[in-house]
Amino acid sequence: MRVAIAGAGAVGRSIAAELLENGHEVLLVDKAPDAIKVDSVPQAEWLLADACEISSLDEAALQRCNVVIAATGDDKVNLVVSLLAKTEYGVPRVVARVNNPKNEWLFNEAWGVDVAVSTPRLMSALVEEAVSVGDLVRLMRFSQGDANLVELTLPGDAALVGTRVGDVAWPEDTALVTIIREGRVLVPGKDDSLEAGDELLFVAAPHREEELEELLSA
Template structure:
């Protein structure tokens, strides 16, 4: 599946990490040169500088062949423009847009090219599951074709894993740590990475339950 994500903030980078890590072709767009440079080597996605509200930028990113566009910028106006361009000009089959201000939710309809509007308060899992399950290619919580579960957990103040090195945790066989997100930035889950309170952990597994994952990190 070819995916274009507009906005390389916390949400956009997390979605790129999850979708890129499950074999999808992902392009992440953002106007901030510094942010793009910082993400270049840390994501399983192509990260580009550009304003996704400009048709040329979307075209260069491959919008004509995209299966899914996800608008996750912090501005509702931008998310609506991206959605409208994706649907009307590039005929993208599936467009998901984040609603930052609940008062604007009424605008996020198919009239503006939005197939599904997701409130800003919705968790990452809900947004990506909506985006991917609707495409019949991948599902976040149950990657049906691969039989893989994706589980998200956060290191809390009482978590035993806080202060521990990732490689020293007793992670059961069959569980793979796909990403560690710290302060909104995805990090490579290297064995020598010391986990901190507030870290968000994304785990892939064929067999593990949510309880088993929490037992490792909580």
């Protein structure tokens, strides 16, 4: 898989290193000469250019990329890169970094964003996930398809404890994708029973989250 990353700061370089370890091709693009630190990620391709300009993206051959990651520290730049990647080059998957949570509402399909990653929101969600039992926690928003990844730790006095997964009348537009139990990741089958303390991960439409939380709460 070929991935282009706009923004060669600490975040962009870290993402590049992870992707390279997983066997992907990576191109890092940045307009700041001091950001071009080839020795930090020598296996990556590097391009000194403004990722907001069509000529730069032509040089980067963005049409050959399977994924574009807009990872700069400027939300305006990330939105422009996302829009150009999707509309001008037809990149199948566009992931954008949200620096200011107040701008998160802009990072959607209209701007070419398939997945928006907000570091402040993700950190707060992980804190909630670690301490909340019986409360639905939103971990990630998928812009494409209008769905969220949500988590709930099943309390001991929940009505569904001991119930088979296949016997639960789950709300529409929700899917139980994983049960984490005692450190193990389980793919839920219809004959599996829900246990107290299970960490349940769902993909759910936003308008179904309240209904899902009511079903699973004590």
